[in-house]
Amino acid sequence: MFDFLEGYDVLGAFWTTVKLTALSAVGSLILGTVLAAMRVSPVPLMRGFGTAYVNIVRNIPLTVIIVFSSLGLADIFGMTMGAPDDFKLQGFRLAVLSLVVYHAAFVCEALRSGINTVPVGQAEAARAIGLSFSQSLRLIVLPQAFRSVIVPLANVLIALTKNTTVAAAIGVAEAATLMKTMIENEAQTLAIAAVFALGFVVLTLPTGLILGWLGKRLAVKR
Amino acid sequence: MTSVLYDAPGPRAKRRNVIFSVGFFVLLALFLWWIWRTMDDKGQLKWSLWEPFTTSDAWTTYLLPGLANTLKAAALAMVIALPLGALFGIARLSDHRWVRAPAGVVVEFFRSIPVLLLMLFANELYVRSTDIPSEERPLYAVVTGLVLYNASVLAEVVRAGILALPKGQTEAAYAVGLRKGQTMTSILLPQAVTVMLPAIVGQLVVIVKDTALGGVLLTFPELLNSRSTLAANYANVIASFIVVAAIFIVLNFALTSFASWLEGRLRRGKKSTGAVLGADEVELNPAEVRGSFGTGADGAIR
Numbered sequence: 001m002f003d004f005l006e007g008y009d010v011l012g013a014f015w016t017t018v019k020l021t022a023l024s025a026v027g028s029l030i031l032g033t034v035l036a037a038m039r040v041s042p043v044p045l046m047r048g049f050g051t052a053y054v055n056i057v058r059n060i061p062l063t064v065i066i067v068f069s070s071l072g073l074a075d076i077f078g079m080t081m082g083a084p085d086d087f088k089l090q091g092f093r094l095a096v097l098s099l100v101v102y103h104a105a106f107v108c109e110a111l112r113s114g115i116n117t118v119p120v121g122q123a124e125a126a127r128a129i130g131l132s133f134s135q136s137l138r139l140i141v142l143p144q145a146f147r148s149v150i151v152p153l154a155n156v157l158i159a160l161t162k163n164t165t166v167a168a169a170i171g172v173a174e175a176a177t178l179m180k181t182m183i184e185n186e187a188q189t190l191a192i193a194a195v196f197a198l199g200f201v202v203l204t205l206p207t208g209l210i211l212g213w214l215g216k217r218l219a220v221k222r
Numbered sequence: 223m224t225s226v227l228y229d230a231p232g233p234r235a236k237r238r239n240v241i242f243s244v245g246f247f248v249l250l251a252l253f254l255w256w257i258w259r260t261m262d263d264k265g266q267l268k269w270s271l272w273e274p275f276t277t278s279d280a281w282t283t284y285l286l287p288g289l290a291n292t293l294k295a296a297a298l299a300m301v302i303a304l305p306l307g308a309l310f311g312i313a314r315l316s317d318h319r320w321v322r323a324p325a326g327v328v329v330e331f332f333r334s335i336p337v338l339l340l341m342l343f344a345n346e347l348y349v350r351s352t353d354i355p356s357e358e359r360p361l362y363a364v365v366t367g368l369v370l371y372n373a374s375v376l377a378e379v380v381r382a383g384i385l386a387l388p389k390g391q392t393e394a395a396y397a398v399g400l401r402k403g404q405t406m407t408s409i410l411l412p413q414a415v416t417v418m419l420p421a422i423v424g425q426l427v428v429i430v431k432d433t434a435l436g437g438v439l440l441t442f443p444e445l446l447n448s449r450s451t452l453a454a455n456y457a458n459v460i461a462s463f464i465v466v467a468a469i470f471i472v473l474n475f476a477l478t479s480f481a482s483w484l485e486g487r488l489r490r491g492k493k494s495t496g497a498v499l500g501a502d503e504v505e506l507n508p509a510e511v512r513g514s515f516g517t518g519a520d521g522a523i524r
Binding site: 136 | 228242250331337346435446
């Protein structure tokens with residue numbers, strides 16, 4: 001019944017999807033946190049930069065960013081991402097870079113909304129006992145903000161998982177690329193689509209459920 | 223909200239801020255200078271690469287038709303997805319389990335798979351079982367993919383919008399003798415749609431961005447696809463990317479600004495006690511409506 005799967009490395013393709021997701025998630029969390037800190041900082045220039053970054057990046061289609069990374073960064077500017085001879089690895093790293101750049105903007109916005117949920121009094125109290133901006137952000141505000149944005153961050157993570165398919169545009173061998181090849185070569189369109197759809201449901205549904213449950217448990221009760 | 227974290231600066235803080243500003247400015251300037259130098263080194267700043275964009279040819283032959291196709295696909299997808307989404311959103315609120323459960327499964331299913339897979343699949347399906355001409359097919363496939371995904375996102379928005387209305391509205395409607403269907407169509411839905419408007423406009427941004435997928439993988443002649451024809455003609459890859467990205471930014475920024483203006487207006491002029499669904503609730507491309515995934519919005523709309 002599943003003989004159409006023979007000769008195709010479906011698990012391998014999904015493993016690439018998972019790797020893309022995990023690496024990009026870590027990267028965009030770091031960059032997003034830095035951007036969020038910039039957006040709430042007392043230095044106007046940093047605030048301006050953060051705002052500009054978010055508004056520019058999230059209005060460009062991810063497809064444009066990824067295709068640019070391949071045709072622009074790699075081909076014209078010669079950015080090899082540390083893999084000058086291995087084009088597969090290069091494509092993978094470029095895809096991670098693009099996914100990080102794009103999703104950092106959404107992580108930043110999610111975190112900023114979390115910072116807004118921390119009551120004004122807490123920051124005032126932090127200042128009153130003499131904490132500086134970076135101390136009150138690090139010790140008082142961000143820990144609470146992170147706990148209250150687990151669910152929005154989970155949504156970004158789910159979106160990121162699905163968006164890794166865009167890497168198919170530059171030929172990274174992940175799930176969507178394989179599905180495209182398979183439905184073009186095999187007769188069982190519906191069965192193939194069902195397998196890949198199921199793969200993504202398996203990847204995204206537990207993420208949402210677990211992090212949703214965690215978000216409810218860890219949320220600061222006010 | 224930003225001022226929560228810091229006081230009005232005193233003399234020391236002012237000095238520190240100046241130092242930080244200067245430091246950041248220097249870093250930023252170095253970065254920009256580095257980009258400029260690299261572009262110059264690779265000969266990307268030559269006027270001949272940018273000149274095409276000052277002529278009407280590049281616009282009328284490539285960019286504007288591409289933009290028109292992008293907007294066409296986005297508009298079609300929105301117009302079809304909206305009623306479909308409303309239908310499924312209402313179905314998910316039904317009192318009957320046999321309506322509620324299948325609608326829930328359909329919505330959750332299409333929300334959890336990538337739009338790209340839906341587009342590729344729709345394309346293949348049209349190849350095999352319909353006689354849509356091959357030059358029309360990409361548009362059909364792109365719109366189908368967008369509709370399936372966005373209808374299920376909008377279904378959640380509609381559901382959240384209806385749930386955000388105060389319970390008293392339904393109770394009052396029943397009290398004056400309206401039936402269930404009447405309550406939905408003449409009391410709840412009109413209010414929910416008003417409340418949802420910013421979220422719906424925000425979703426348009428997501429749709430516009432997703433059309434670009436069809437351009438690369440299904441050769442749908444939208445903006446990003448026209449870019450490659452243009453670059454093939456003038457050999458200006460970088461310049462064409464920058465111009466196309468700028469068009470997307472302007473277009474989507476206008477939509478986002480309109481959505482937040484609408485949101486502010488609705489919040490101010492609001493007569494009911496229900497919440498207003500902001501653009502940010504669905505804006506996360508292709509993320510979900512706020513609320514935990516799988517359980518719906520559980521009334522946590524802020």
